[in-house]
Amino acid sequence: MIIETDFLDHWKTRLIVRLLETESAPLHIIRLWSHCQTRKTNRFPDWNPEILSAVCKWGGDANVFWSAILQTFGRIEDGCFVAHQWDEVNSSLIASWSNGGKGGRPKKPRDNPRVNPESNPVIPQVTHGVTDREEKIEKTNSLKTPSVSDSESDSLRSRINKWFSRRENTEWSDKELKALKSVVKLNTPESDLKLLDARYESKNKYRRKDILTLLNNWNTEIDRCKSGACSMWWRCAN
Secondary structure: OOOOOOOOOOHHHHHHHHHHOOOOHHHHHHHHHHHHHHHOOOEEEOOOHHHHHHHOOOOOOHHHHHHHHHHHOEEEEOOEEEEOOHHHHOHHHHHHHHHHHOOOOOOOOOOOOOOOOOOOOOOOOOOOOOOHHHHHHHHHHHHHOOOOOOHHHHHHHHHHHHHOOOOOOOOOOHHHHHHHHHHHOOOOOHHHHHHHHHHHHOOOOOOOOOHHHHHHOHHHHHHHHHHOHHHHHHHHHO
16 A cells, blocks of 8 residues: 555645544544555445444544545545545556466566567678688689699690690789689680690681780680681591
């Protein structure tokens, strides 16, 4: 039961003290409120002055007490005696009764999860333990030197070295290695490679003059072979 701090000095309290002509009048009000808490309600049908006096343990005239209460802390509503505003002052108490009937106050989640339905989850980019800069460096390095196990790349590089009379131990430039990797991915048929063999081994005057230019124009060079003298040579040789 909640009793507000200004209860004894409230104008209603001072009024009922004057109406009942006793300073003990607030005790009878407290008994009324105590009854409300015990019954968990502030509405009592069929109450009359005698019942009210008995509940509040008023020993004087029941009608006088009834009249004083109706002027201060009570009212009649739909045939029921109502302890005025008791439900408002004790709203938290009534709420606890309601929660108790549902198993008590809802428990807080132990892990205290964050609830933010409007925000979009941010999914970090997976970098496998390397920064963007390190990843770029790794890619650049992979272009500089073909893998030793990359037999296709090594085979084609050796073939091209012969076309341009370049020694096997001569290092290729970064641009040449990058272009070579792109050409290897084309999976050029052996028949086309033999056309290029014929073109460059015969020192065709229309051949490319350097490796990088050849690699950057690889398919165009093969088309020239097929449409020119190399194509004629290949057909005659077979």
